[in-house]
Amino acid sequence: MSTTWQEHIARHTTTALEAVRSVVKSGDFLVFGHAVAAPSSLSKALYDDRERLTDVKAFHMLYFAEP
Structure with missing residues (x-):
């Protein structure tokens, strides 16, 4: 069965909240x-799902190298 790219994308697309959950x-x-590269939609989804999640740790680094 042939699938259009639109159908393929629709099957493989989800919301940030569904992905987090x-x-x-x-x-x-x-x-x-x-x-x-900051995942603002995922950050919001994590916040929105905060009642379900406990003890989740997040690491973020901003590195400034010597020139």
Whole structure:
């Protein structure tokens, strides 16, 4: 059966909250990107799901190297 790219994308697309609920568990350690890689929608979803999650640790680093 042939699938259009639109159908493929629709099957593989989810909301940030659905992604958080299906992947992040209590006690997980998360590593966040920064600047353009900062996952603002995922950060909001984590906040929105805060009642379900406990002891989740997040690591974020902004590194300034010597020139």
